Amino acid sequence: MGAMKLNERSVAHYALSDSPADHTGFLRTWGGPGTPPTPSGTGRRCWFVLKGNLLFSFESRESRAPLSLVVLEGCTVELAEAPVSEEFAFAIRFDAPGVRPHLLAADGPAAQEAWVKALSRASFGYMRLVVRELESQLRDARHSLALHRHSSWKAAGSCCKPQAPDHRSLGLENGHSPSKDCSPMDLVEERGSRPAGQGLAEWQGPASHFLGRRQSPSFPETSYFSTLHNWYGQEIMELRQRWLQRVWGSQPEREKQDGP
Amino acid sequence: MRYNEKELQALSRQPAELAAELGMRGPKKGSVLKRRLVKLVVNFLFYFRTDEAEPVGALLLERCRVTQEEPSGFSISFMEDPERKYHFECCSEEQCQEWMGALRRASYEFMRRSLIFYRNEIQKMTGKDPLEQFGISEEARFQLGGLKA
Incomplete structure (x- = not known):
């Protein structure tokens, strides 16, 4: 191919790796080698594999070498006017000068719909958006839970303070001192005040009730509240750390499996 | 494997997560360190000659490993051949950490x-x-x- 380099062997390796494919199936395609450049006739039937934001085609289901790659970024997927014999066609269009759309056709309406849906949600940006939304929902859920728990202890009577030292010592055992000015706390505070996702409506009840009482000048335990708040922030940090360890800890294992 | 270079070039013009001029040395024997504009866009790392608009090349960042290299650099290797390393030299330890962090989060x-x-x-x-x-x-x-998986 042209002048621009791509780590093609790694790309092909990823295409065949055991990480899950997001969608697979036979599609007809036009414009590749061995087919006329303009959409006519029945095209060529190939096996397609969607993996993340990459769409690969193969000669057959068993083939080990991808024929083509389309990176699904900055494109739109829409139903297309098909060549005469193809009813269930769709096109991947790029908003770039001189780039022809990729015309593809499924075997039936259900497959066509599934492909259009999968391809139009395949971009990295979409994935990142969902991950960020869930990240903030988890923060909100933890935040609300912390407030909820505290308000139930309060309701049970003001003699429940012994719980606090327990939590604090738990934090210290894990080797983290509860620092008041750690930045993840600010994040929790900030996210906590923004409107929460719909799925969290039931968590908002006790939380907002509690927040109302906290604002009243006669409420005596504001300092205790901040300790508790800190502790839950810590739990999130630990959770993140464990998660990072898990994510990165699994890497060497996979490397062994895939070793040369 | 067929792909449309123009589509990748269009992607290289999209907003970058991170971009900087770094020293870069390819995996081939005898490769020398060259000054490159390096741009991280979604799960692709593009590299450009500093005076050209179109990228020299791109690396798909799936199934790769990012390793710190002395003194203030890092390397990227891919699982199918971990000995082939792309080396990058940063201006500071801080910049190196920033790049390593961003690259490790960059895969789909x-x-x-x-x-x-x-x-x-x-x-x-x-x-x-x-x-x-x-x-x-x-x-x-x-x-x-x-x-x-």
């Missing part, structure tokens, strides 16, 4: 694992599947089983 597979982790945690806490509101709770790529 990393995002997928994050998503499944958050989904599972939220479900445990609230009893609700947070993906239902997006209408994507049935999608195969977001299922727990995918984690093992």
